[in-house]
Amino acid sequence: MIFAPFKLTLLALLLFCLNVSAQQLYHVSGNIRTTKTAIAVNDANITIVELKQSIIADSLGFYNLKLKAGSYTFSISAVGMKTLDKVVKVTADQTIDFNLEENPNHLNEIVVSTDQQKRDVANTEIGIERLNMQTVKKLPSMFGEHDIFKAIQLLPGINSAGEAGNGLYVRGGGSDQNLILMDEVPIYNASHLMGFFSTFNSDAVKDITVYKSGMPAQYGGYLSSVLDVKMNQGNVSKLTAAGDIGLVSSKLTLQGPIQKEKSSFLISGRRTYIDALLKFSPDKSISKNALYFYDLNAKLDFQLNPNNKLIIAAYSGSDKLGLSDVFNVSWGNTVASMQLKHRFSDRFTSTTTGSFNNYKNNIELNTTTNHLGFNTQIRDLSLKQDFLWLLNAKNSIKFGFKSVYHTVTPGQLDITGTSNYNPVDYQQKYASENAIYAANNIQATDNLNISLGLRLSGFSILGSGNSLTVDEEGNITDVKNFQKGQVVKTYLNLEPRLAFSYLLNPQSSIKGSYERNVQNMHMISNSTSSRPTDKWMPSSNMIKPEIADQISLGYFRNLSSSLDLTVESYYKVMQNQIDYRDGADLFNADAIETQLLYGKGRAYGLEISLKKKAGAFTGWISYTLAKSERQINGINDDNWYNVRQDRTHDVSIVGVYDISKKLSLSAVWVYYTGDAITAPTGKYKLDGQSFYYYSNRNADRMPNYHRLDISATLQLKKKKTFSSELNLSLYNAYGRKNAYSITFRESEQDSSKTEAVKTSLFQFLPSVSYCFKFI
């Protein structure tokens, strides 16, 4: 039944297509690039003003249209670019290239000047947010780092994991329920230093697109969102160098042509140097301590010929924490990918991506009695094939497949000297994840746009190894052994994706969407702080795929040429949500199923945002009213309970004011309801000490959170070959002591009193960063 509307659409499409080809039409195609660096502009929007039709160029900057002979106004716009209007006379098949100028004054949305209302209001995008790095760099920084993950937390429906955390909670989902893509390759742990920094080096990032709902069918595998981060591409015409010197870290980026106008390279590195300060310690045991992280991004682009482009990208990032020679922890991602974009014809293009991802965590311990190492690892090998078929200006089809082979090493204990422990090699987990999809965008009438998609995902758990059956009490009732390559179990799921927009008048529209998402890689964690001990597990005989169904409805209105109002609401139900049993053994990596419970979740909310996108003063106000709960038998007496990040109210106000070409000021104010916590509801004496009794999970609240950040960016030099900028920021400008955590204890003065102790971080945190560019 689910297929039925899809089939109909395809049929309608085909008929439409035949109809169109009967007329005298010409192919108009070309590339969209930036003026300065001649880099392809991704996903640029092209509107043919006379026809009131828009299409989006592909990620190669390539567009393709079929038009009748005549004169047309092309209006081209893209994130962070000045809109370009050009009149084109179509008399035959022709190639027309467009060069767009960068416009740092643009905030995060695409603006179409000639047909201002058209794009935002009329397309089927709902629950989608975009931010480019130019905007992020104008906002206040923390530790001198302009972190794109911190910036998107200022958008409606996206919450942080507590003070300065990088874990993202989108529309009531978990921090592991986001598909984080770095140039199409999924990243597992996207944070550094317990979550205070993201793995995305701001000098290497171009922009981010967040899908909170209406995920296109080519994305899947995670419940809450898709965070599509695009990295910069090297300059094909000149060699340039740029750097950034901050309080705790520095960055350097080099880019330039390999073969002029044809191929380019980009290499960008970042390293923190807090530990360099430790080296100055006269105490040898301290000077040997380690505390740092680094990131290295590299990208090579080859325009092989007009129809083929090859992109090779690599990333490596790692954290190191060490206490003298005694204790060392290191963890990080290594990613490599190769992508071939091929144009079969002007209407049919293909993108093939092969990638490798290795997420590794290593703990070393060397004490008098114990010398050991503990490793966990996830290794993914994947192949992705996407086809884009542009039928005409009103109709496009995307289809393709994805195949991933996962190898998960839950734990390996190596003994390196005297030790109490025996070496252990916990059973490795193997799984094959496959999906096929098709999606179709149609402009059904002048006012109605429809996007239909369907994804079929399959997850096969493979041998070798044991598959456990666990009863409700957490006891193992059956163990089945499987040989290498044998299929233990396959989960198949159909994921429909539907979205529409209906233009009420040229200024306003309503939009709606429904989608199902399925997740088969699960992070099992008992904390909101991102930690290297967080465990990723594939679905198993007992761990079922997580499933989320979401419906959204929105109202969009252009209040003036630069002011947009968006109101969106959503309701989401989730199945097979996972949590630890009370008293679970967190280090039991072998039979983790015995420590888990499963249940359901629901989340709903209303998001309102008002954005000013152009002019000297830009910014936005966003407000979210939301609820997110879970119900898991065996937890909280089987009753529904709030998730920790359940925030009733969440407000962000962001303003950027360009006083002159040289100076811009910005400020960010956030306010939200305190996190849900569990406070004791009683106490008792046992083992000669006092213990608290807890009865209602997450029924209490931390104090409400609010904070103001301010910053000033001053252009120091701007010459043809060299430019430099200084950014001064103050995080938490009025020094509010926001709660990072709340703990309870008996008062030292009066043991009959229970005190709530609030730990707060980062009051008045100033930072300074200096960035420069040689062109």
Next chain:
Amino acid sequence: MKNLTYPFAIALITFLFSSCKDVVTVELKSADEKYVIEANLSNQLGSAKVAIAQTKNANTTSGFNGESGAIVSITDDQGKESRLTESTTKGIYTDPFLKGTPGTTYTLKVEINGQTFTSNSKMPAIVKLDAAYVIEATAVDGKRKFTTVKFTDPVGKGNAYRFIEYRNGVYNKVISVLNDDLIDGNVVNQTLLPKELTEASKYASGDKIKVEFLTIDNPIYKYWYSTNKGIQSLGENTTPINPASNIKGGAIGYFSAHTLQSKEFTIK
């Protein structure tokens, strides 16, 4: 140069990453009272002790308020029942003639105010405590001394241990347990940690250290392990939980049948 830069570096790090703690008001709700049962039986004569109380509001005095009038019995797997009687302390029930035998499963039964609570615990075999001694090692705050316990885990999984440390006769309130998942069949030198790494918890010369070494069954291991999780998790933004009790009927607490050995030494 090095010596001059260091204080500056430390000041910078401290400033950037400093946290501050304040006492704030969070209104505490009160749940219905629940019975709390702490029941122990070891292989030593007179060790049978069952303490019965109720949970209290979190904002009341923290002393032990025992509950009188309970019928308390411990029965071995041969059906031999021992009735525990209330001692001079209200809510403490004892039997001075009861002594546990390793390998025996005991059943605890408590009847109070129309409610019945039961629990089973198997007293494990004795594992010889070989030695208790002090070592010096590097911790976050520099070098310090730690008590270490030496024993040999018998081959075959399923053994579990608890260590109780007293310094000059005072229990250090650290719940330290270990099971043999990763140490099966090994000679084990288990280092015991203090509750907090403070100056006050550092050993001084002349301190008398006593270590009790218990063999416990797995449900009790789980009880203590989860109690510990409840305490440790508080600072790390995790959800606190009630420990996994081995008592049926809805009471908080545990019934532990264990063996006990001890060693003492003096810090030089």
